[in-house]
Amino acid sequence: MGSFVHPPLPVGVDAIRILTVQPGDFYDPIDCTLAPAVFSTKPRYVALSYTWGLSYPDNAQLPTLPPEGSRPGRPSPTPLDSRQEQPRTPPRSPVRPLTQLDGAQTRTRTMPATGPVAINGHAFALHHNLHLALLHLRSPTHPIPLWIDAICIDQTNVKERNAQVAIMSFIYLRADKVVAWLGAKEYRAYQVDPFRVMAMGWKTGQSRHLGEILDGTARPRYSFEPDRDTFVRITESSYWVRLWIVQEACLPRCLVFLLGSDIWAYEDMREWEAWKAMAKPGPSLPATSPRAAVRGPGTDGAAAMARLLGTREARHTQNMSLEVLIEAFANQACTELRDRIFALLGLAIDVRPFSTHASMDSPPASPDSRQASPPGTQNTRRGWLKVDYFHSIYNIWADVVTFIFSRPGRPERWGRDGEPHTTAARATLAANERRISIVRTAGVVQEALGQAVETELARLVPPKTPEASAIRAMGYLAGEITQLGPACASLASSFHAYQDWLDCRERHDAPGTDPERLRRIDDEYMAKIMRYGGTDLARVREIRSAHVVAWPAVGGSLLETRDPNHGAEYDRMWAARTDQEKGGGGPVLCLGTRHLVCLVPSAARVGDVVVRFWDCDAAVLMRPTAARSSWMLVGRADVAEVIDRKATPGRDLYAEQAILGHADRRGAEGEPRASGAVLVDFDLLTLQAITASIIS
Numbered sequence: 121m122g123s124f125v126h127p128p129l130p131v132g133v134d135a136i137r138i139l140t141v142q143p144g145d146f147y148d149p150i151d152c153t154l155a156p157a158v159f160s161t162k163p164r165y166v167a168l169s170y171t172w173g174l175s176y177p178d179n180a181q182l183p184t185l186p187p188e189g190s191r192p193g194r195p196s197p198t199p200l201d202s203r204q205e206q207p208r209t210p211p212r213s214p215v216r217p218l219t220q221l222d223g224a225q226t227r228t229r230t231m232p233a234t235g236p237v238a239i240n241g242h243a244f245a246l247h248h249n250l251h252l253a254l255l256h257l258r259s260p261t262h263p264i265p266l267w268i269d270a271i272c273i274d275q276t277n278v279k280e281r282n283a284q285v286a287i288m289s290f291i292y293l294r295a296d297k298v299v300a301w302l303g304a305k306e307y308r309a310y311q312v313d314p315f316r317v318m319a320m321g322w323k324t325g326q327s328r329h330l331g332e333i334l335d336g337t338a339r340p341r342y343s344f345e346p347d348r349d350t351f352v353r354i355t356e357s358s359y360w361v362r363l364w365i366v367q368e369a370c371l372p373r374c375l376v377f378l379l380g381s382d383i384w385a386y387e388d389m390r391e392w393e394a395w396k397a398m399a400k401p402g403p404s405l406p407a408t409s410p411r412a413a414v415r416g417p418g419t420d421g422a423a424a425m426a427r428l429l430g431t432r433e434a435r436h437t438q439n440m441s442l443e444v445l446i447e448a449f450a451n452q453a454c455t456e457l458r459d460r461i462f463a464l465l466g467l468a469i470d471v472r473p474f475s476t477h478a479s480m481d482s483p484p485a486s487p488d489s490r491q492a493s494p495p496g497t498q499n500t501r502r503g504w505l506k507v508d509y510f511h512s513i514y515n516i517w518a519d520v521v522t523f524i525f526s527r528p529g530r531p532e533r534w535g536r537d538g539e540p541h542t543t544a545a546r547a548t549l550a551a552n553e554r555r556i557s558i559v560r561t562a563g564v565v566q567e568a569l570g571q572a573v574e575t576e577l578a579r580l581v582p583p584k585t586p587e588a589s590a591i592r593a594m595g596y597l598a599g600e601i602t603q604l605g606p607a608c609a610s611l612a613s614s615f616h617a618y619q620d621w622l623d624c625r626e627r628h629d630a631p632g633t634d635p636e637r638l639r640r641i642d643d644e645y646m647a648k649i650m651r652y653g654g655t656d657l658a659r660v661r662e663i664r665s666a667h668v669v670a671w672p673a674v675g676g677s678l679l680e681t682r683d684p685n686h687g688a689e690y691d692r693m694w695a696a697r698t699d700q701e702k703g704g705g706g707p708v709l710c711l712g713t714r715h716l717v718c719l720v721p722s723a724a725r726v727g728d729v730v731v732r733f734w735d736c737d738a739a740v741l742m743r744p745t746a747a748r749s750s751w752m753l754v755g756r757a758d759v760a761e762v763i764d765r766k767a768t769p770g771r772d773l774y775a776e777q778a779i780l781g782h783a784d785r786r787g788a789e790g791e792p793r794a795s796g797a798v799l800v801d802f803d804l805l806t807l808q809a810i811t812a813s814i815i816s
Contacts, residue, residue: 123242123243124239124240124242124243124244125242126154126274126277127154127155127156127240128156129156129280130156130158133158133159133160134158134159134160134287134290135156135157135158135159136156136157136159136163136267136272136284136291137154137155137156137157137267137271137272137273138154138155138156138157138163138165138265138266138267138272139152139153139154139239139265139266139267139268139271139272140152140153140154140155140263140264140265140266141254141257141258141259141263141264141266142263143258143259143260143261143262143263143331144258144260145260146255146258146318146319146322146323147186147319149237149238150237150238150251150254150255150258151237151238152237152238152239152240152244153239153240154239154240154271154272159290159294163265163294164265164296164334165265165266165267165295165296166264166265166266166267166295166296166297166298166299166330166334167266167267167268167291167292167295167297167298167299167368167372168250168253168257168266168267168268168298168299168301169298169299169300169301169359169364169365169368169369170249170250170253170300170301170359170365171249171358171359171362171365172247172249172250172270172455173247173249173358173362174248174249174303174358175249175301175302175303175304175357175358175359176303176304176306176353176356176357176358178306178307179248179249179252179303179304180248181314182252182304182307182314182315182318183314183315184248184251184252184255184315185315186315186316186319187313187315237251237254239271244271246270246271247270249301249303250268250270252301252303252304253301253378255318255322256301256304256318256322256325256327256328256378256380256381257299257301257327257330257378258328259328259329259330259331259332260328261331261332262331262332262334262335262337263331264330264331264334265334267291267295269284269364278509278510279475281509282475282476282507282508282509282510283475283507285462285465285473285475285507285509286465286473286474286475286507287473288367288465288466288473289367289371289465289466289467289473290466292367292368292371292372292466293371293372293373295372295374296334296374297334297372297374297375297376298368298369298371298372298374298375298376299330299376299377299378299383300359300365300368300369300375300376300377300378301359301378302354302357302359302377302378302379303357303358303359303379303380304318304379304380305321305353305379305380305382306353318380318381321380321381322381324381325343325380325381325382325383326341326342326343326381326382326383327378327380327381327382327383328381329341330383340385342376342383342384342385342388343382343383343384345388345392346379346382346384346392348394350379350382351392351394351395353379354377354379354425355398355421355422355425356421357379357421358421358453360421360424360425360428361421361424361451361452361453362452362453362454363449363452363453363454363459363460363463363464364454364459364463365428366428366431366445366449366452366463366464366467367463367464367465367466367467369428369432370428370431370432370435370467371435371466371467375432377389386432390429395429398422398425398426398429424452427448427449431445431448431467435467438469438532440467440468440469441468441469441470441527441530442461442464442465442468442470442471442505442520442523442524443524443527443530443561443564445464445467445468446460446461446464446520446564446565446568447564447568449464449568450564450567450568456509457513457569457570457572458509458511458513458516460568460569460570461516461520461565461568461569462507462509465505465507469501469502470501470502470503470527471502471503471504471505471523472502472503472504472505473504473505473506473507474504474505474506474507475506475507475508476506476508501528503523503526503527505519505520505523506519512576513569513572513573513576514573514576514577514584514808516569517562517565517566517569517573517808518804518808520565521558521561521562521565521591521804521807522590522591522804524554524558524561524565525554525558525561525591527554528554529550529551529552529553529554529557530553530557531546531549531550531553533549533550533553533557533770533771534546534549534550534553534776535771540773541776541780545776545780548780549776549779549780552594552779552797555592555593555594555799556593556594556733556734556779557734557735558591558593559593559595559733559734559736559738559807559810559811560733560734560735560736560738560811560814560816562591562807562808562811563736563738563811563812563813563814563816564816566808566811566812566813566814567813567816571812571813573808573812574808574812574813577805577808584805585805586665586667586803586805586806587667587803587804587805588667588803589667589668589669589801589802589803590802590803590804591801591802591803591804591807592799592800592801592802593733593799593800593802593807594673594734594779594797594798594799594800595670595731595732595733595734595775595779595797595798595800596731596732596733596775596778596779596796596797596798597672597729597730597731597778597796597798598712598714598716598718598729598730598731598732598739598759598762599712599713599714599715599716599729599730600712600713600716600727600728600729600730601710601711601712601716601720601724601725601726601727601728601729601730602628602630602711602712602713602726603624603627603628603710603711603712603726604708604709604710604724604725604726605620605621605624605708605709605710605711606620606621606708606709607706607707607708607709607722608649608652608657608706608707608708608709608719609657609706611709612650621709624711625638625639625642625711628711630711630712630713630714631713632713632714633713633715634715637715638711638715638717641715641717641760641761641762642717642760644760644761645717645760645761648760649719649758656813657706657707657719659756659758659809659812659813660706660707660719660720660721660755660756660757660758661707661721661755661756662721662722662723662754662755663740663753663754663755663756663806663809663810664694664753665753665803665805665806666686666687666690666691666752667801667802667803667806668740668752668753668800668801668802668803668806669686669750669751669752669753669800669801670731670740670742670750670751670753670798670799670800670801671749671750671751671798671799672796672797672798672799673796673797673798673799674781674796674797686745689745689746689752690752693743693752697723701722701723701724701725702722702723706722707719707720707721707722707758708720708721708722708724710724712730714762715762716730716759716760717759717760718730718739718757718758718759718760719757719758720741720754720755720757721741721754721755721756721757723754723755724741724754724755725743727743727744728741728742728743728744728754729741729742729743729744729751730742730757730759731751731798731800732759732775733775734772734775734776734779735765735770735771735772735775735816736811736814736815736816737758737759737761737814737815737816738810738811738814739756739757739758739759739810740753740754740755740756740757740800740810741753741754741755741756741757742754753806756809756810762774778796778797779796779797780796780797781796781797
């Protein structure tokens, strides 16, 4: 790309660049022009959806240049139906090493040289997969106008990327068609000239007619329904597991898929018997839900394909909130972590993306980077969210969490009447939905960002200072500490320390404790924490933030953190620590009321309480104030599960009962419920610390 310069985009208007691929034979060099187009002129173009990496591992050996001396009309050295042995001489196309990004791993493959294409008379180097796509899309008779992100956006200009990503949904919605390139077909390894075989397929296939269709001189012509082997090939494309393709395939009105020279309309694909069998709903989620196929890892092509199908079908429903999309596609692959958020903004029905570098898409009152919506618009259906690749990962996480917290809640979380709550109980949960779910959401967003928030903050010197409280969450009191046990490190290394812990457990006589139940909880928890590594244990630590305050939602009171008396009491709490509480032995085990078994920081004391949150394992250790009307933050805790939260997917019935205040009612297994809802004011830095690597 050395001498290539992108033609500038017009200032003050919404515009893109359009790449026009000139007509030519499969063997001809690819010649293109790139020019700006203002949307007000109603440009016609096709948007290409594809993966920057390889679509299939075997595509790595497909050349994008013909062998030397190979021209149309020459007999193929190896016919399609040949059964001769593999020739001893390799194909003549040159090879070069290419570093290919694949998710978080970098792999070096040997790929045929692609060679540059000509754009505005200059050489422009293409990704191998994109070069294959252009070969199969090119028309022999008609120029084809294309929008391709890797070419039409100046990828070296971060300000331009911000502005173009902010209008990405508009780009795909305005396209005449979106062509989803799944990759090239599979070719036998013993074929001497695979380029010629691809050319033969192009001349007999339907993809070469795309230019005529766009020009209006031909009716759409699509390929026949594929056989089973070809359908399996389709599901195995890496296209389905990439993150950017989610909005690219779900937004357009007209979507077609391309495998080699075969082309199919999305509407026709939906009628394939194999497609219908794959898209059948599971036992608990309909096929139109974007979570219908989200169970398990996102690396399985068929599951990812079904998930994409369900999302496209549901693109006009209320399920398309940013929160749902982030969780549904947390496992999709991308090389830029910020795209975990930015690649979904155009599809989310509750987001209005903007970039401060674009003049036409900025909000009327430019919001602060920490403010999800401009003043006075927090209660509207759609809120502003900034696209900025200059932003740190932490700032993006904080923006998204604040944004989601400011949006209307999701009352559908709590099921229908009587399943399992009464109408009044469901109304209570729905009224507090954002506060109840925000801690879990903060952890889910961190997971989507690859836990890079935690890594980024750990490198800051000096560390980032806690800000004022921004999030008021609702949790529940998991129990009060009644006994402190040994350090976790000694428990793992000393038989006598383990025996002392068993003695401590047998002496535990908190009211309502069932000894058999406690033993079972403790045994399961011991097996869990023995697998903890140093990073896991390091998360159970002291966290100092006077901004974090908790109090009972009913019957409690909040002492404002701005009150100097609160700050003074918080400072005295830390100054009064004993040498043992300051010890560096790491987290300690403890027991408490309501079958509480947990790891807590060494600063913990008897009488401290543990607060937990809905549908996740996040927990904080708090200490009562002198007035005992509220609690102050001590640190992060790790808590054993009292019941199996995964028994009802997507629900946490124990937490819901606790928040509703059913303190004295007996549960299904005989344990008393927790004592009611607790409100917690968090600053964003502390919220990040307690939700890093949580299990949701």
